[in-house]
Amino acid sequence: MKYRQIEIIIGFFMIIGFIAVAALAVKVSNIADSSEKASYSISANFDNIGGLKVRSPVRMGGVLIGRVSNITLDEDTLSPVVTMSIFNRYNKLPTETTASILTAGLLGEQYLSLSPGGDDEILAEGDVIEDTQSALVIEELIGKFLFSDSSSDL
C-alpha cells in the first residue's frame, strides 16, 4: 500500500480514538459538573453522618448545588464536621440554612440536603451551618421502636 494511504488511515484511526475519549468525557462522565471548579466551602457539625461520603452530592430542593469535600471528626467536641464546596453560582444561601442528611430512595446513597432559611445575611466561605439534622441510622430506629414497644407493655 502506498505510504500516503497508510498515513490517511492511521490519522483516521487516531482521530477515532480521540473522539472516543471525548465521547467518554462528554456523554458518559460528569466532566461538565467537575469543571465547575469555582466554589466556596462551608461546613456543618452533625451528631452522626451515617453513610455520607466525600463527593456525596449536596442538594437544595433536589437540585445539585455542590459536593461534600471533606469529613473529619472535631477533636474537642468529638462530633463529625462535614465540609462541602458549593458552586459559586449559588452564593446567596441565607445563614439560617439548615442541613440534613437524607437518603435517596429506600436503599439509595445518602446526600446532604440544605433547606434555605429566611435570614438576610448570606453564608460565605468558611461559615458554619448551625442548624443540622443527623442521618437516620436504621439500627437506632429499630432499637427505639423495640424499646418504646416493650415499655408500653409494662
Added chain:
Amino acid sequence: MIAYIQSLGTRVMETFATTGRAGKLLAGSILRIPTFKDIYLTYMQLYNIGVQSLLIIAVSGLFIGMVLGLQGYTTLIKFGAESALGPLVALSIVRELGPVVAALLFAGRAGSALTAEIGLMKATEQLASMEMMAVNPMHRIIAPRFFAGIIAMPLLAAIFSAVAIFGGGLVGVSWLGVDEGGFWSAMQSAVDWNNDVVNGIIKSIVFGFFVTWIAVFRGYDSVPTSEGISRSTTQTVVHASLAILALDFLLTALMFGDVV
C-alpha cells in the same frame, strides 16, 4: 534428587536471566530521547499495531456492551432498578472491561504478530545483518513497535469503551425500553471523569506498555527456529494475558481500593 534440585536452581537462574535480558531490551530500545526517525518509524508501526486491531476491538466491544446490557437488565428488573442499568454498564466497562478486554484482545491480535515478526527476523538473520550495517536493531525494529504499542493501546481501549457503552445503550434503550434520558443521566451522575475514566485510561497505558514489552522481548529472545518462534508466540499470549489480569488487580487495588 540432587538432579531435581539442580534443575530447580537452573530454572530460577534462567528466570533471573530472562528478566535481566528483558530489562536490557527496555533500556536499549526506548529509554532515550526519541529522534525524528523514531517518530516516522513509530507512525508506520501504528498501522500494523493499531489500525489492524481496530475492527476486532470495535466488534468485541459492541457485543460485550450488548451482553452486559441484556444481563444487567434481566437482573435489575427483578428489583425494579432498571434505571441503574446505565451506571452498571458504564462503570463496569470504563473501569474494568474496557481496558482489560481490549488489552487481552490486543495481546492476541497485535502481540502475537509482533513476536512472530521479530522472531522470524531473528531466525532469518535480518537482525544480525542490520547490526553488521551498523544499524542498531533495538532502535530500528524494537523501539518503534514499543512506542506504537503504548500509543495505540489507550486509543483502542477508549474506542472499545465508547462502542461498548453505545452497545449497552442500544440493547437497554432501543430494545428493552429503559428510559433514554434516565439511562444517560444516571450514567453521567455515576461516572466520574477523574476517578473512573482517567483511571481506566491509565490502566490501558500500563497494559499497552507491558503487553508490547512482553511481545517484543519474546520475539527478540526467541530460539531462531520454527519451533522456537511458535513457542515464543504462545508464551507472548499466555504471559501477556496473565500480566494484564495480575496488573489489573494491582491497579484496581491502588486506584479504587480506598474509594469504596
